Amino acid sequence: MTINTPQLIYYRLLHLSLIRSKLIENMCPPPEDSVVKSVAVESSPSNNSIPPPPPMYKFLIGGLGLSTVGLLVATILLASNGGDSSGTAAAPATTAAAPSTTATSPAGVEFLKSKEMSAFFATPDTDNVCAGAKLAFDNKLCVDLEVPTPQAGANVTKGYVGDLDVGDLVPNTKPYWQSSMCPVNVHWHLGSEHYSVGQYDETGNGPNGNIPRPEWADRDLAATGTEDTDGEHQVQDGFRCKYYDPNDAKFTTPYNWQHCKDMVVGETYEVHWPHSAAGACGTVNQYQTPFYDGVFCNLPLDAFLTLGAQDIAGAVGVHGQVFTIVNDESYFYPDMIRGMIVDKEMGKDIHIYTGSTTGETRSNEMCSQYAPITWQVDRKCHMISASSFDKMCYDMKMQRDDMSDDLHAHGSRELVKDDLAANNQYYPVRKLLRA
The missing domain is CATH 1.10.287 (Helix Hairpins)
Structure with a gap:
């Protein structure tokens, strides 16, 4: 109707x-005797109206x-x-939305550009309390070392023990954070500097091949060295993992790198996270390049000279973990800058020993004097996405200190000889999870 x-x-x-x-x-309401009063009103000529x-x-x-x-x-x-005679309903009225007063970032603004405008990074040279903190100890001929100075990277195959007698010196076997240490840097090397049979050794492979065993272990190092994609850095390479398959797209599909430099999908890289109890832990100056600035940030020379070998081994350490890069987001991990990945089979089978700093400027003739420091190395190789590395490089760019010198792979030291490797290897007992 x-x-x-x-x-x-x-x-x-x-x-x-x-x-x-x-x-x-x-x-x-009418009063209780409303009937009587009503009759009286009707019969009375003087009551012409109801009282107000x-x-x-x-x-x-x-x-x-x-x-x-x-x-x-x-x-x-x-x-x-x-309204109209057809009964069609009128459209509901709309109220114009009030303009927002919340400040929002303009579309497309990059955080790296925001960093350039930030007061936190306006004067990094003066605000960075760790700048220049590195204590300089030049490399020295191994035969001229006056005290046993164990070197890295060594063989980390389970059961291996070096020949260098370091006496009572022991590595720090605790998780580093339990010893008041924090990561002060992250960097990586082309190929692995350490050697783990069946994981990263001479039987592995990659887009640039592999290296054989060293001469003293039936290998010739004369022809080492792999040139990167643009020729800017030519570094000595190490061993490869065994994952690489040229017929699998995740090992061969190029990745559009935005932050890391000269990286190659399918390659093997050994990542190092130096830790120190003397770092600027928990502050904006925690991560440093070179990593020596982070290690010695709160440890001046006069204080360092009072420390014994065991003091140093207990307060300075490195995490080492080896990866093959794949172009596959199912292997993405967003926080590599923080430290060794510990999850499932990652970061569980650990080899611990005392060694030194590494890099291609050291060899079995020229030793590092930055020793003894603790090494905790994952014996297993793992796949990781290229985007995980690129995210790590982005995070490095966001630090107060300029870490640009660590955005590419560094050269790998040749495998340390037995007589330069410590005899204090420690193998944590893995705790099996109950079903």
Whole structure:
């Protein structure tokens, strides 16, 4: 049934009139002897009207009357603006959204650009308390070392023990964070510097091949060295893992690198996270390049000279973990800058020993004097996505200190001879999870 405008107004007025009558009746109820008084009023010629209600009721009745008029006007306007004889409903009114007062970042603004404008990074040379903290100890001929100075990277195959007698010196076998140490840098080497049979050794492979065993272990190192993609860095390479398959796209599909330099999908890299109890732990100056600045940040030379070999081995350490890079996001890990990945089979089969700093400037003739420091090395090789590395390089760019010199792979030291490798290897007992 269709109701036209006059009918709508009529029914609305009738409805409001009934409501008004009911309210008046409720507000002014008749007295208990209403029947008697009603008869008296009707028979008395002098009582021509009902006594007026109290003032409060007058106010309420007046308000109700005004409300009735207001509703009537609203009904007429509604009928004239939106009503018609077809019964089509009027479109609901829309309210314009109030302008937002919340500040938002303009689209496309990059955090690296924000860093350039940030007051936190305005004067990094003066604000970086670790800048220049490195204590300089030049490499030295291994035969001229006056005290046993164990070197790295060594063979980390389970059961291996070096021939260098280091006496009572022991590595730090605790998780580094339990010894008040924090990571002060992250960098990586082309191929692995360490050697783990069946994981990263001469039987592995990669897009640039592999290296054979060393001469003293049936290998010739004369032809080592792999040139990177743009020729900017030519570094000595190490061993490869065994994952690489040239017929599998995840090992051969190029990745569009945004932050890391001269990296290759399918290649093997050994990542190092130097840790120190003398670092600027928990501050914006924690990560440093070169890593020596981070290691010695709060350890001046006069204090360092008071430390014994065991003190150093207990306060300075490196995490080492070997990866093959794949172009596959199912291997993405977002926080490599923080330290060794410990999850499932990653970071569980650990080889611990005391050694030194590494890099291609050291060899089995020229030794590092930055020793003894603890090494905790994952014996297993793992696949990791190229995007994981690129995210790590991005995080490195976001540090206060300029870490650009560590955005590419460094050269690998040749495998340390047995007589330069410590005899204090430690093999943690793996705790099997109960089903």
